[in-house]
Amino acid sequence: MKSKARPLGRKAAGRTMHAGPFTYAVLALFTAVSLAPLIWTAIAASRTSGRLAQTPPPVWFGGNLFKNLERAWTEASLGDAMLNTTIVAGSITIGTVLFSTVAGFAFAKLKFRFSGALLLLTIGTMMVPPQLSVVPLYLWVADLQWTNQLQAVILPTFVSAFGVFFMRQYLLQALPGELIEAARMDGASSLRIIWHVVFPAARPAMAVLGLLTFVMAWNDFLWPIIALNQSNPTVQVALNSLGTGYIPDRAVIMAGALLGTLPLLLAFILFGKQIVSGIMQGAVKG
Amino acid sequence: MTHVSETAEYAETASPGEGDAAPAATGSKASRTPSPWRSRLYRWDIKASPYVFVAPFFLFFGAFGLFPLLYTGWASLHRLELTNLDDSTWLGLDNYTNLLRSEYFWNALGNTFTIGVISTVPQLAIALGIAHLLNYKLRGSTLWRVAMLAPYATSVASASLVFTLLFAWDGGMVNWLIGSVGFDPVNWRESSWGSQFAVSSIVIWRWTGYNALIYLAAMQAVPHDLYESAALDGASRWQQFRHVTIPMLRPTILFTVVVSTIGATQLFGEPLLFGGTAGSKGGADHQFQTLGLYLYDQGWINGHLGRASAVAWLMLVILLLIAAVNMLIARRLRKDR
Numbered sequence: 001m002k003s004k005a006r007p008l009g010r011k012a013a014g015r016t017m018h019a020g021p022f023t024y025a026v027l028a029l030f031t032a033v034s035l036a037p038l039i040w041t042a043i044a045a046s047r048t049s050g051r052l053a054q055t056p057p058p059v060w061f062g063g064n065l066f067k068n069l070e071r072a073w074t075e076a077s078l079g080d081a082m083l084n085t086t087i088v089a090g091s092i093t094i095g096t097v098l099f100s101t102v103a104g105f106a107f108a109k110l111k112f113r114f115s116g117a118l119l120l121l122t123i124g125t126m127m128v129p130p131q132l133s134v135v136p137l138y139l140w141v142a143d144l145q146w147t148n149q150l151q152a153v154i155l156p157t158f159v160s161a162f163g164v165f166f167m168r169q170y171l172l173q174a175l176p177g178e179l180i181e182a183a184r185m186d187g188a189s190s191l192r193i194i195w196h197v198v199f200p201a202a203r204p205a206m207a208v209l210g211l212l213t214f215v216m217a218w219n220d221f222l223w224p225i226i227a228l229n230q231s232n233p234t235v236q237v238a239l240n241s242l243g244t245g246y247i248p249d250r251a252v253i254m255a256g257a258l259l260g261t262l263p264l265l266l267a268f269i270l271f272g273k274q275i276v277s278g279i280m281q282g283a284v285k286g
Numbered sequence: 287m288t289h290v291s292e293t294a295e296y297a298e299t300a301s302p303g304e305g306d307a308a309p310a311a312t313g314s315k316a317s318r319t320p321s322p323w324r325s326r327l328y329r330w331d332i333k334a335s336p337y338v339f340v341a342p343f344f345l346f347f348g349a350f351g352l353f354p355l356l357y358t359g360w361a362s363l364h365r366l367e368l369t370n371l372d373d374s375t376w377l378g379l380d381n382y383t384n385l386l387r388s389e390y391f392w393n394a395l396g397n398t399f400t401i402g403v404i405s406t407v408p409q410l411a412i413a414l415g416i417a418h419l420l421n422y423k424l425r426g427s428t429l430w431r432v433a434m435l436a437p438y439a440t441s442v443a444s445a446s447l448v449f450t451l452l453f454a455w456d457g458g459m460v461n462w463l464i465g466s467v468g469f470d471p472v473n474w475r476e477s478s479w480g481s482q483f484a485v486s487s488i489v490i491w492r493w494t495g496y497n498a499l500i501y502l503a504a505m506q507a508v509p510h511d512l513y514e515s516a517a518l519d520g521a522s523r524w525q526q527f528r529h530v531t532i533p534m535l536r537p538t539i540l541f542t543v544v545v546s547t548i549g550a551t552q553l554f555g556e557p558l559l560f561g562g563t564a565g566s567k568g569g570a571d572h573q574f575q576t577l578g579l580y581l582y583d584q585g586w587i588n589g590h591l592g593r594a595s596a597v598a599w600l601m602l603v604i605l606l607l608i609a610a611v612n613m614l615i616a617r618r619l620r621k622d623r
Contacts (some may be wrong), residue, residue, distance in 0.1 A: 019422035027419050028413075031433045034495055038436060040459070041448050052455045055465075099346075103340040112336035122343070125351055127609070129552045131581055132602055133354030135361050135595045138585075140354075142371055156350040159343045187328070190335035219441035221555040222578070226586060236555075239443035243450070243559040250451060257444040264439040272432035279435070279496065280503035 003123055038261070044254035045069065052250040068255035072242075076252070077230070078259050081238035085203050086263075088224075088234055089217035095158040096213045097206050107196045108254025119168070125161045134226055141227055152227040153234065157217060163209055169280070170205035171198070208278030211271055215264055235260040368589030381596035391597070393572050394580035395604075397482065401557075401576060402550030405486035409540055413548035417501035418527060431502075434495035442555030445488050450560050453484045478573040481560070485574050488556045493549070497542050504538035505531060527549075540605050540616055547608050551601060554578030577601055 019027075046065035048059050073079045106112070127234050137156055146152040174196065183193045199206075224234045230241050242256045267276065362381055364374040369479035385391045420430060437445065452459045461471040474484045508531065516526045532539075551575045558565040560574070566583040568575025575583070577597065585594025 017422050019419070019424050023419050023422055023424075027416070027424075027430055030416055031430065034434055034437050034491070037445070037448050037452065037491065038440065040452070041444070044448075044451060052451070055457050056462050057457055057459045099342045103343045106336040106339035109338040110339070112333075115336070118340060118344070122347075124359070125347060127548065127605070128351065128355060129548065129598075129601060129605065131552060131554075131578060132358050133351060134581075134599045135358035135366075135585060135591050135598065136354035137350065138591070139357075139361075139371060158350075159346040161347070164340075164343055174396075184332075189328075190331050190338075194339075214441060219443075220581075221442050226582075236441055236443045239441070239447060240559065243443065243447050243562060244565055245563050251449055254451065257447045261440050261444045264441075265436070268432060268436060268439050272435070273428050276428065276435060276499060277433045279499050 014180055038265070039256050041258050041261070045251060045258045047251050049250040049252070049268075050249075052254075054114045064251060065255070067247075068251045069259060071184040071249070072256040072259055076238055076242050076256055077233065078235065078256055081233045081235045082259070082263070084150060084232065085218055085236075089214050090216040091154045093155050093210050093213045096160045096163045097156075097210045099159045100163030100167045100209060101171075101198065101202050101206055102194060103164045103170055104169075105175070105194065105202070107164065107168040108171040109175060109177060116207050119165075122161045122164050126165070130222055134223060137223070138203070138226055148228055148232045153220075153224050154221060157220065163213065167202060167205060167208055171202060174205070175201045205281075208274055208281070211267065211275050211280055214267070215275070218264055219257065298542060328425075358595045358598050361592055362599050364592045366590075366592035367594070368591055369589075374592070377592065381593050384599070385593065385596055385600065390572055390575070391580065393567070394575045397568065397572075397574055398551060398553065398576045398578075400487075400568055401482050401486050401553060402547065402576065404483065404551055405489040405553075406543070406546045408486075408547065409490045409494050410497055410539070412453055412490070412499055413497035413542075414539075416494070416498040417505055418531065420498065420502050421505045430524075431499060433449075434498055436495070437492045438496045440492065442488075442492075444557060446556050446559035449484065449488045449491070450544070450562065455489075459622075475560070475562075475569060479572070481569055481574045485553075485557050485560050488560070489550070489553070493546070500542055501535060504535050508534045517599045536619060540612065540619075542572065544609070544612055547612070548605060551608070552578050554582065558582070 040059075043058055043061055044052055044064075045063040045068050048064055051058060051062065089276075107115060107122075121145050133156070141147055141152045179197055179201075180193060183197055188196070219236065220234075221236045221240075226239050228234060228237050230237070233241070239256055239260050242253050344426065361374070363379070364376060365377050365381075366374045399423065399564065416434060420427065420434075423431060453461075455471065455473055455475070458474070460474065465471055472480045474480045489507070512530050513526055516530050556566050557574045557576050557579050561569050564570055565581055566587045568579050576603075580603070581594050581597040584590050584597060
């Protein structure tokens with residue numbers, strides 16, 4: 001690319017172009033495509049399975065929503081599954097946010113031997129696919145007789161390399177070195193500094209990381225379906241057995257899919273802005 | 287908790303041999319504290335706390351990440367059956383040679399590749415276009431972004447169940463739509479290309495908005511004056527997009543290509559649920575069985591955990607190859623500039 005630097009006397013306002021009607025039309029189309037399957041899930045969940053096998057498929061709501069939701073809740077044990085998933089995702093979120101903040105702080109602001117190599121190792125692990133550890137993890141879980149117990153799903157994802165890296169990138173900028181120096185001058189111990197300086201400075205990023213982690217943990221699929229089964233499932237495990245013919249009723253299956261997504265959609269409506277900015281932040285710096 | 291006991295905790299966890307790692311400045315600062323005993327604790331604290339802070343991550347990572355990774359390598363060299371976990375016999379490379387002789391392994395590898403290409407390429411291209419549109423000054427810009435990201439909040443399982451129904455042979459929305467414009471219905475689950483397309487569409491739907499946001503973030507970091515000078519040179523908007531935006535986004539595009547490739551290599555939940563009862567086989571004829579599914583099928587349906595481990599290590603080799611190719615391309619691109 002040729003760089004053509006020009007003497008700039010004017011303000012560089014060049015890129016704030018207003019969108020025309022064409023832009024809005026195309027965006028509206030893409031928004032429709034991204035929302036339609038979700039809306040249609042709700043429509044299908046409000047019908048009967050007989051109606052769903054007919055052509056043309058329903059495009060508006062029917063009257064069976066609550067009946068189907070109730071069947072999914074009890075027959076497919078989605079109620080228990082949602083409680084389990086809340087416990088799993090909640091624990092993982094707490095672990096990830098806490099340990100990522102502390103480790104991220106060490107990598108961002110403290111000098112210690114091997115910090116560069118350890119950080120590189122941390123980033124490197126993000127490339128390793130989860131398939132590479134499922135066999136030994138399964139042997140382990142079987143050995144400890146943790147099959148079907150929630151800790152089998154919580155512990156392997158309790159910390160996250162992405163989280164450490166995310167917090168490090170944030171704290172590099174958000175936490176002035178002088179603040180730590182000043183606290184040290186006052187004789188504050190490292191724990192006090194974590195509590196009184198690092199946590200307050202990191203709070204916005206901790207919230208964003210927490211949301212992203214919760215979404216990921218809620219949706220985790222491969223390891224839970226290996227470690228758990230229908231007797232004590234997470235939502236994804238329960239949905240998997242719905243899909244493989246546990247209950248062949250299409251409308252109930254859709255009610256299950258709707259239930260499994262609803263909490264996250266709610267989180268999106270409430271915290272959408274933060275989640276969006278979190279993904280964009282992670283992207284620029286990553 | 288008192289200050290002293292906090293520092294004492296650190297002193298206990300400090301590993302010996304890091305003594306000379308203390309920054310030189312510590313000594314002068316510590317000399318300000320009154321008692322020598324306290325100042326020693328303080329120095330220990332400074333030296334040890336970074337390790338204490340990173341320790342939890344590395345403990346968990348070592349136990350649940352690194353150790354299993356190596357153990358998978360060991361297991362791949364053994365006969366290890368789900369029905370008898372305590373018994374393993376040394377096989378050497380037999381698992382690997384058997385895999386390389388198995389047509390289903392190559393079938394899964396091929397499917398992973400084709401599904402990977404037809405899901406990643408359109409996904410990233412559309413994401414780039416959406417990002418470009420989102421980069422205009424928009425009314426309600428946050429609302430657009432959140433709406434585009436909604437599929438990301440949908441789990442693999444939910445999304446796959448919905449798409450399975452949308453692509454159903456009887457009463458499926460997709461067949462009804464193509465029927466209403468005069469085409470014959472497609473058997474999305476049994477036909478080879480149809481099922482691969484359907485599985486890919488789940489991936490595309492879930493991840494396009496996410497990638498669009500990553501591109502948007504990168505676009506917003508492009509200096510304004512580059513566009514200004516391009517505009518002064520008479521470049522149209524399309525030319526600005528091609529000659530300013532795309533080159534400036536090259537590192538980000540490469541990043542998303544790498545991430546999506548890794549994701550495509552691991553594809554598992556979408557084909558599993560799309561296949562219904564024949565899920566782990568990837569359909570009756572294995573027509574959309576991916577490597578991830580093949581691993582699960584070998585390990586937990588057929589019970590050959592040793593063989594599944596070998597699949598896992600072959601996946602790692604494939605990923606490393608892809609990473610190497612990516613790096614070569616990146617270097618080539620940099621030279622071309």
